[in-house]
Amino acid sequence: DGGITQSPKYLFRKEGQNVTLSCEQNLNHDAMYWYRQDPGQGLRLIYYSQIVNDFQKGDIAEGYSVSREKKESFPLTVTSAQKNPTAFYLCASSLQRDLFFFGPGTRLTVL
Amino acid sequence: KQEVTQIPAALSVPEGENLVLNCSFTDSAIYNLQWFRQDPGKGLTSLLLIQSSQREQTSGRLNASLDKSSGRSTLYIAASQPGDSATYLCAVPGGSYIPTFGRGTSLIVHP
Numbered sequence: 268d269g270g271i272t273q274s275p276k277y278l279f280r281k282e283g284q285n286v287t288l289s290c291e292q293n294l295n296h297d298a299m300y301w302y303r304q305d306p307g308q309g310l311r312l313i314y315y316s317q318i319v320n321d322f323q324k325g326d327i328a329e330g331y332s333v334s335r336e337k338k339e340s341f342p343l344t345v346t347s348a349q350k351n352p353t354a355f356y357l358c359a360s361s362l363q364r365d366l367f368f369f370g371p372g373t374r375l376t377v378l
Numbered sequence: 379k380q381e382v383t384q385i386p387a388a389l390s391v392p393e394g395e396n397l398v399l400n401c402s403f404t405d406s407a408i409y410n411l412q413w414f415r416q417d418p419g420k421g422l423t424s425l426l427l428i429q430s431s432q433r434e435q436t437s438g439r440l441n442a443s444l445d446k447s448s449g450r451s452t453l454y455i456a457a458s459q460p461g462d463s464a465t466y467l468c469a470v471p472g473g474s475y476i477p478t479f480g481r482g483t484s485l486i487v488h489p
Contacts, residue, residue: 271421273421298475300476307481308481309382309467309479309480309481309482310467310479312476315474315476317474323474325476355419357421357422359422363475364409364410364471364475365410365427366412366424366427367412367414367422367424367469367477368424369414369421369422369423369424370421371420371421372419372420372421374419
């Protein structure tokens with residue numbers, strides 16, 4: 268089956284700890300994205316990548332980092348610099364200018 | 379900068395009603411618009427994609443229309459069912475073809 272997978276489904280972070288969220292797609296899409304979703308708010312773009320080995324900051328990139336070493340993978344690291352990381356994180360992919368597909372999400376909670 | 383507004387923010391209806399969800403956007407120079415559904419704690423599922431050259435798209439009991447000149451799209455749900463209960467989001471592309479999302483309409487269909 269083609270699609271996007273995210274792991275883990277739930278993640279807990281201690282103060283001062285970096286954590287990495289995984290996103291993998293087998294749709295052969297060029298572009299991949301990370302969004303953050305908070306209750307009562309819309310989706311906010313963290314980072315996006317339109318081609319391997321290249322990525323761009325979105326609206327709320329501070330405290331986050333990404334890499335795009337392979338077409339199918341776009342991991343997101345939430346660093347200790349992100350002071351309010353508790354949220355639902357969604358990964359998406361698309362062919363350029365076409366349908367967007369989303370993964371099932373990772374819920375991150377700070378302990 | 380593209381801004382997307384969805385009205386109403388929440389809707390509660392009895393089963394069987396026909397519904398209209400509204401989406402408006404500020405920059406009418408779009409090449410498509412996509413409607414999504416999100417169940418609690420889940421990722422987004424694509425419902426319909428309307429290209430800028432189209433006026434309507436239909437899938438089962440769902441019909442989406444697009445009026446670029448007025449910056450509006452509507453999602454029509456016929457004969458609503460409890461299983462339709464979810465949050466519905468619309469998205470339109472902005473700079474670099476990155477979609478901007480509305481905050482969604484939270485729909486509850488009660489038996």
